[in-house]
Amino acid sequence: MGVSTGPRDQFDKAIKRVEKWSAGIEGTGNALIHGDNLTALRLLARTHAGSVKCAYLDPPYNNGESYQHYFDSMSHDEWLEAVTTRLQQIRALLREDGSVWISIDDSELHYLKVSADEVFGRNNFVGTIIWERRTTRENRKVLSRNHEYLLVYAKNIEAWSRVRNSLPLTQDVKKRYKNLDSDPRGPWQSVSANVQEGHATPQQYYALRAPNGRVHHPPKGRCWVYSEPKMLEEIVKNNVWFGKDGNAVPRLKRFLTDRKKGLTPETLWRADEVGTTSTAKKHLLELFKETSLFDTPKPEQLIYRILQISTHPGDLVLDPYLGSGTTAAVAHKMSRGYIGIEVGAHIKTHCVERLQQVVGGEKGGISKLIGWQGGGGFDFYRL
Numbered sequence: 001m002g003v004s005t006g007p008r009d010q011f012d013k014a015i016k017r018v019e020k021w022s023a024g025i026e027g028t029g030n031a032l033i034h035g036d037n038l039t040a041l042r043l044l045a046r047t048h049a050g051s052v053k054c055a056y057l058d059p060p061y062n063n064g065e066s067y068q069h070y071f072d073s074m075s076h077d078e079w080l081e082a083v084t085t086r087l088q089q090i091r092a093l094l095r096e097d098g099s100v101w102i103s104i105d106d107s108e109l110h111y112l113k114v115s116a117d118e119v120f121g122r123n124n125f126v127g128t129i130i131w132e133r134r135t136t137r138e139n140r141k142v143l144s145r146n147h148e149y150l151l152v153y154a155k156n157i158e159a160w161s162r163v164r165n166s167l168p169l170t171q172d173v174k175k176r177y178k179n180l181d182s183d184p185r186g187p188w189q190s191v192s193a194n195v196q197e198g199h200a201t202p203q204q205y206y207a208l209r210a211p212n213g214r215v216h217h218p219p220k221g222r223c224w225v226y227s228e229p230k231m232l233e234e235i236v237k238n239n240v241w242f243g244k245d246g247n248a249v250p251r252l253k254r255f256l257t258d259r260k261k262g263l264t265p266e267t268l269w270r271a272d273e274v275g276t277t278s279t280a281k282k283h284l285l286e287l288f289k290e291t292s293l294f295d296t297p298k299p300e301q302l303i304y305r306i307l308q309i310s311t312h313p314g315d316l317v318l319d320p321y322l323g324s325g326t327t328a329a330v331a332h333k334m335s336r337g338y339i340g341i342e343v344g345a346h347i348k349t350h351c352v353e354r355l356q357q358v359v360g361g362e363k364g365g366i367s368k369l370i371g372w373q374g375g376g377g378f379d380f381y382r383l
């Protein structure tokens, strides 16, 4: 896990640290860096160029709010310039098959998209994900903003498309598979046996005779998915379903056991799947009984989903706006290496404290989901 000894040693030399110490196992390469992220990213360029698999950025959104641990109000130009400069630095740190995920809300989304297009190239834009960050109505506002966004870029879209992970089948998807005819091959779901006639061949138009003698025709504008000989073969193999009484429109059986590929990630991420800001705050309340609550944490489930899609165990994850340490905690639990940078003093009160708990086997967030038992370690640096 973590970064190999070479870059770590070089990093130790490159960084003019006033403080460094390790928690848990030494030499993992996992690093929490206290300081301005631009300075840190420039140092990392000397040691970690081309080695980050996933960068997650959750910058202040420039929405005019004032939070307990940081201010979120800059001039628009200043804000955009600051984030763009950091994206340029991050691009150089990415692996060829790496990706960048940026959390943002309506205030700056569209300006940031144009700027990020310039840094990564429009062809490397993967998509915009909508995250349902709250499920309750915000009555004090003109519109209750219940969602925000993730802008996703690949360093090289072809390379990334080859390595992008599918998501595991959910219980909801598995529940769609039943075994209505006690098929020894196990649960199946039925899909349409007819398709749009766009590229149809004449062999796909015929009267299909069901085993009970009933004759079926494809609906208007559609044709059968298979030619007649192939369809009859599938019927003999018990791969076509005509309903319990044998009279229903034919459908094809698709077996759960054949579903090797997972799910393609969708662009709508619901609160019940990846949590809300309130889920994240409840988790922080359990973690920090004495410390002031961090206002804008992300739920561990949200970062878990991002890392599931974009990384494998041992890959390096970078978060230059670490906040309360969510990305580092999730990367640690998922056996990814990580570098987290945070300018605020809460890197000690929140991130370090949180990661020490994680090393000790902390049970909140995604811990139960992945059976986290504790272990590993990290280094702390102050620039």
Ligand SMILES: C[S@@+](CC[C@H](N)C(=O)[O-])C[C@H]1O[C@@H](n2cnc3c(N)ncnc32)[C@H](O)[C@@H]1O
Residues within 6 Å of the ligand: 035, 036, 037, 038, 058, 059, 060, 061, 069, 070, 294, 296, 297, 298, 299, 320, 321, 322, 323, 324, 325, 326, 327, 341, 342, 343, 344
């Ligand atoms: C929205 S919060 C991140 C929250 C985080 N994702 C979490 O789950 O807790 C943004 C963080 O970026 C930090 N930040 C802002 N400017 C920074 C800079 N130049 N260098 C490092 N950190 C910075 C702020 O102090 C704040 O903690």
